Amino acid sequence: MTASDADPTRRNRLDEEESPYLRQHADNPVNWQPWDEAALEAARERDVPIFLSIGYSACHWCHVMEEESFADEAVAEVLNENFVPIKVDREERPDVDSVYMTVCQLVTGRGGWPLSAWLTPDGDPFFVGTYFPREGRQGQPGFLDLCERISDSWESDEDRAEMEDRSEKWTRAAKRQLEETPDRAAVGGGEPPSSELLAEAARAAGRSADREYGGFGSSGPKFPQTGRLHVLARMYDRTGQEQFVDVLVETLDAMANGGLYDHVGGGFHRYCVDRDWTVPHFEKMLYDNAEIPRAFLAGYRLTGDQRYAEVVRETLAFVSRELTHEEGGFFSTLDAQSETKTGEREEGEFYVWIPEEVSAVLDEEDAALFCARYGITDEGNFEGATVLNVETSIPNLAERFDLEEATVEERLTDARERLFESREERPRPNRDEKVLAGWNGLMISAFAEASIVLGEAGGRYARAAVDAIAFVRERLWDPEAGGDGLGRLNRRFKDGDVAVDGYLEDYAFLARGALDCYQATGEVDHLAFALDLARVIEAEFWDEERGTLYFTPESGESLVTRPQELGDQSTPSATGVAVHALLSLDEFADEEFESIARTVLETHANNLESNPLEHATLCLAADRLASGALEVTVAADGGEMPAEWRGRFGEAYLPDRLFAPRPPTAADLEPWLEALGIEEAPPIWAGREARDGVPTLYVCRNRTCSPPTHDVDEALEWATTDVGDDEDEATESPF
Numbered sequence: 007m008t009a010s011d012a013d014p015t016r017r018n019r020l021d022e023e024e025s026p027y028l029r030q031h032a033d034n035p036v037n038w039q040p041w042d043e044a045a046l047e048a049a050r051e052r053d054v055p056i057f058l059s060i061g062y063s064a065c066h067w068c069h070v071m072e073e074e075s076f077a078d079e080a081v082a083e084v085l086n087e088n089f090v091p092i093k094v095d096r097e098e099r100p101d102v103d104s105v106y107m108t109v110c111q112l113v114t115g116r117g118g119w120p121l122s123a124w125l126t127p128d129g130d131p132f133f134v135g136t137y138f139p140r141e142g143r144q145g146q147p148g149f150l151d152l153c154e155r156i157s158d159s160w161e162s163d164e165d166r167a168e169m170e171d172r173s174e175k176w177t178r179a180a181k182r183q184l185e186e187t188p189d190r191a192a193v194g195g196g197e198p199p200s201s202e203l204l205a206e207a208a209r210a211a212g213r214s215a216d217r218e219y220g221g222f223g224s225s226g227p228k229f230p231q232t233g234r235l236h237v238l239a240r241m242y243d244r245t246g247q248e249q250f251v252d253v254l255v256e257t258l259d260a261m262a263n264g265g266l267y268d269h270v271g272g273g274f275h276r277y278c279v280d281r282d283w284t285v286p287h288f289e290k291m292l293y294d295n296a297e298i299p300r301a302f303l304a305g306y307r308l309t310g311d312q313r314y315a316e317v318v319r320e321t322l323a324f325v326s327r328e329l330t331h332e333e334g335g336f337f338s339t340l341d342a343q344s345e346t347k348t349g350e351r352e353e354g355e356f357y358v359w360i361p362e363e364v365s366a367v368l369d370e371e372d373a374a375l376f377c378a379r380y381g382i383t384d385e386g387n388f389e390g391a392t393v394l395n396v397e398t399s400i401p402n403l404a405e406r407f408d409l410e411e412a413t414v415e416e417r418l419t420d421a422r423e424r425l426f427e428s429r430e431e432r433p434r435p436n437r438d439e440k441v442l443a444g445w446n447g448l449m450i451s452a453f454a455e456a457s458i459v460l461g462e463a464g465g466r467y468a469r470a471a472v473d474a475i476a477f478v479r480e481r482l483w484d485p486e487a488g489g490d491g492l493g494r495l496n497r498r499f500k501d502g503d504v505a506v507d508g509y510l511e512d513y514a515f516l517a518r519g520a521l522d523c524y525q526a527t528g529e530v531d532h533l534a535f536a537l538d539l540a541r542v543i544e545a546e547f548w549d550e551e552r553g554t555l556y557f558t559p560e561s562g563e564s565l566v567t568r569p570q571e572l573g574d575q576s577t578p579s580a581t582g583v584a585v586h587a588l589l590s591l592d593e594f595a596d597e598e599f600e601s602i603a604r605t606v607l608e609t610h611a612n613n614l615e616s617n618p619l620e621h622a623t624l625c626l627a628a629d630r631l632a633s634g635a636l637e638v639t640v641a642a643d644g645g646e647m648p649a650e651w652r653g654r655f656g657e658a659y660l661p662d663r664l665f666a667p668r669p670p671t672a673a674d675l676e677p678w679l680e681a682l683g684i685e686e687a688p689p690i691w692a693g694r695e696a697r698d699g700v701p702t703l704y705v706c707r708n709r710t711c712s713p714p715t716h717d718v719d720e721a722l723e724w725a726t727t728d729v730g731d732d733e734d735e736a737t738e739s740p741f
Contacts, residue, residue, distance in 0.1 A: 015039050015048035015090060024500040025095040026438045027063040031072060035082035038093045041102055049090040049127040055160055056129070057089040057153070058106060060121040062097050063438040064276075064289030064339045066353055067137045068120045074140040075149045081140065084150060088157035089124075096121075097338060097442060098498050098506055101558045104569040109180050110134040122149075124156055129566050130173035131180075177566050184569040187552045187609050198607035199614050204629040207234075207618035208241035208250055212741040214619065215253045219282045220260025226280040227287075230261060230294060233574045233582075233622030235301040239308055240629065240661050241740075249740050251308060258305045261298065262317050263396035265387075268357060269380060270394065270426050272320030273328075274298050276342075284395055285388050288342035288354040288435075293577045295325050296448035303459050307659035318456055325449065326470060328437070334473030335441040335481070335499065336449045345433035356435050358391035359425075360384075367428045368421055375407055375414065376421045441499040443482050443508055447515030448577065450474050454522035458665075461653035471523045475532060478516065482508075485538070492542050507562045510547045510555055511577065513539045514584035521590055528645030528667035530678045533594060537682055540591045540599060543584055548602055553609035555581050555602075572610060573620045581606065582623030589630050590664055593637070593690045594682060600631075607631060634708050635664040636725055639694045642701035645669055645678075651703070651718045660725055670696035 021032040023040055031038050039045035041058075049056045059076075061068035075081045085091045096103035096119065103121065109131045111117045117136065124133040133156060142148035159165035211234045214222045221228040235254055242250035261267060264283030266275055274294050275286035299318040306314035329337045344356040359382050365373045381387065381397035404411045450471045457467035482504060487494035495508035495516070520536035523529070546559040557569045557580060571580040585603040592599035607614075607628050610621075618625045638655065640647045645667035647655075655663070668691045669675050675687055686692070696702045697714050703721040705712040712724040 013048065015045055016086075020093060024498075024503040024505065025063075025098050025440065026436070026500075027061060027068075027095040027097070028093055030063065031076060031093055034072065034076045035079050035086075036076050036091050037082075037086045038091050041092055041094050041099060045090055045092050046127075046129065049125075052090065053127060055089050055132075055156065056125040056127065057085055057091045058094065058102075058121075058123040058125055059091070060094045060096050060103050060106065060123075061119045062095060062339070063436070064291070064341045065119045066287060066289075066342050067118075069343065069351075071120050071137055071149075075138070078140060078150075081150050081153070084153045084157065088153070088160075097438075097440065100511070101509060101563075101565060101569060104557065104571065105180060105184065105565050105567055106131055106134065108183050108569070109176050110136070112179055112183060113176065126170060126173050130170075130177045132169040132173040132176065181567040185556075185567045187554045187570075188612060196608055197611065198604055198631055199611050199625075199628040201629055201632040203614060203618055203625050203632075204237060204240060206615075207237045207622060207625045209740050210619040211238055211622075212249060212253050215256070216281065217253070217256065220256040220258075221283065222257075224281070226282075227277050228260075228266075228281060228283055229277040229576075230266070230274070230298050230301075231257075231574075231622075232297045232301040233578060233626070234619065236304060236626060236661075237622050239301075239304040239659070240626070242308065243659055243661060245740075247740050254305060255309060255311075258302060258314060262302075262313065265393040265395050267317070268324070268394075269396070270357075270422055270429055271324055271328075273324035274321065285393050286354075288357055290324075290329075290340040290435075291576070292325070292329055292336055292338050292442075292445045293448050295321055295329070296445070296452040297578065299452050300455060303455055304659065304661075307459065307657065315460060319460065322453065322456060322467065322470075330470070331439075331441060331477065333477055334470075335477035336446050336474055337437055338440045338442055338445060339438040341435040341437070344435045354388060354391075354393065356429070356432055358386070358388055358393055360386065360391050363428075364425065367424050371407070372417055372421050375403060375417060376425070378406065379403060379418055439500060441477070441481070442512070443478055443495055443497050444512040444515040444577075444580075446474050446478050447512070447517070447519035450516070450519030451522045454519065454526040457526045458652060458656040461649065461656055468523075468526050471519070472527060472529075472532075475520060475523055475535070479535060483535075488542065488545070490545055492545055493538055494542065495539065507559055509559070509580070510543065510557045510571065510584060511580035513543050513547070514580050514587055515577075517543070517587045517591070518583055521587060525665035525667070528640070528642075528647060530645065530681050534681045534683075536587070537591055537595055540588055540595070541597065543588070544597065544599070544602060547584070550605075553605045555584055555606055557581075572613060572624060574623050579621065579623040581610075582621070582625075582627050585624065585627040586630055589627065590635065593635070593664065593666065594684075594688050596684050603627070604631060630662050633662065635662045636660055637664050637666060637690055637704075637706040638721070638725065639666040639668065639690055639704040639706075640701060641668055641670050641694055641696040641704070643670060648701055651701075651721075654718050654722060655725075658722060658726060663725075664690075666690045668694065670699075670701075 018038045020028045020038045094102050106123045107117050113134055120137055122135050123131050125131050138149035140149050222231050238250045238254040260283045265286045266278050266283055273290050276289045276291055278286045299321050302314045302318050342353045343351040346352050346355050361382055364376055378398050380394040382392040386392045400411050400414050403414045453467045453471040481499045482496045485493035495512050496504045497506040497508050497512050517536045517539040520532045524532035547555045557571045585606050588599040588603040614621050614624055694704045702714045704714055705721045705724045715721055
């Protein structure tokens, strides 16, 4: 019997996992373990530290650290003999990532991936960092030397006692940061934030804006901060102050024109490494290509800029083409790297161009036109090649090439199509084909909202949202799983394998997506699913005593601390989206969802007021509570809004608009109530039947309701009438 037969943790077990990131490490000589009880128990039995490495499949420096260290036999020998090495895909286990990333940020002041953490056998961290080179350089310790020194210290009674003491202190700090909640009465007066919170968040966004290059911050890297963009849009709509929309437009233009956007194939890369949005990190994440289009839809409705609508169309086309499962769900990621002509894998290889490659596809004048438009030069802007950026305007190109502007646009469109076809022949980036419940919820919301705003393609977009909901419900939702009579959601589907209990972000993002799907289609089954998810949020994530929503389910695995997710990160705050969804779903439910949402906002009022910009999604949710929703009830056959009405409402910027389609008569409504598990029509539906046998609109704002009407202009006038009192805000300087 071999050692690996007697103790399976003495071999690399990642070939048993479905995560593409974990399987990338299955051939390493390191005896990698997944995060499971067998690995944790092995550390306790052997009395050795855990080396925890967290990353994801599209992470560039994760690949570098693998090539330098984890594929190295000498490094593997040290890790295997002296540690239990554990690999975690942060996209599958955001709970584990949250705990140890928080420690890293608290201790080092920075974070990122790969995350490297050394833990006691009980999981308490005593040394943390991110990327380490194999050999030390520029003051940074080498990974091999570091592992050897940590192992030696663990064997020393004195050093080990110091390490264990440090781990206890760091774990307590993580608990304070992630798990504990303030006394609501002591710090917030027992009241949720007022509508002034959103104004302060918008002013903070304006103060932090880069007015020269767009985005936020005066240096690189530049990340899409979509929560902040929605805050700015909301405040411009409310006050009419041009400075708010100026910052919004500057940022949307920077993202649409720079290297963050794929000008040939559509869709957005993760972020840009520089201040002026020129060169991105080239991975394409599903969540970015869900949330960024929603910000562009807001900008389109506020400004009418058709370019913003086109960016959304192109991005959704990219998602449909390259990130969609044949049966409807959405995949997670496209890698940053792809294969070069020499067989190596390099970042950005699929996306960059040199002039000769353009000339090989286009004739001389079109090649010159295209290169001038997108800044393609012999020198390039990225390792001798060019990341496409819009460098020259259409009017300037028309003058330079002596062409009509319409002709320039037509020829550029044709050139892009031909170059896209040529690019399809290149070796493609790898695709991470995990289907994650929460990320699918974000994408469902984007397609559903686009179906309302971009009416000409509404049917196609709505079908994409509906197909994804069906995919997730069939594969990741178990309506019988909960012993409390409620269903339960799994987080990940991959090649038929389902794993990981759903987190708050899975339930919240998917509940919002299902609600948006109901608003887009008028199909009550989507609303019923959203309510089912909200009921599990209450059962599994709501802690009444502490007045908060936790990120991990109460019945799930216990880590060294139970995290909350209040701030926006690469995805919106799970708590913020949950609060917003609960407020909207309260309109249809017998449960006290609004009470839960209100209490969460009361609990965290002090945090939000002291740093609103880092909690943009929760600030938007607080404003939703303070200002109320704009309720638009449509009584029509099948709950289907007439196409003209949908288009007119879709064109208008109506934040916190809640469509509430319903059947035309009380008798027709009965099956809907049964589907929702409620006995009486909620107020948003009650008494609001179709009049005169034709579709009828009811609009309510700030608890004041319009008379029933068949006139969409009348309904829109009611919906857009300013019933607030923002005169003071409109006269003061916002920044």
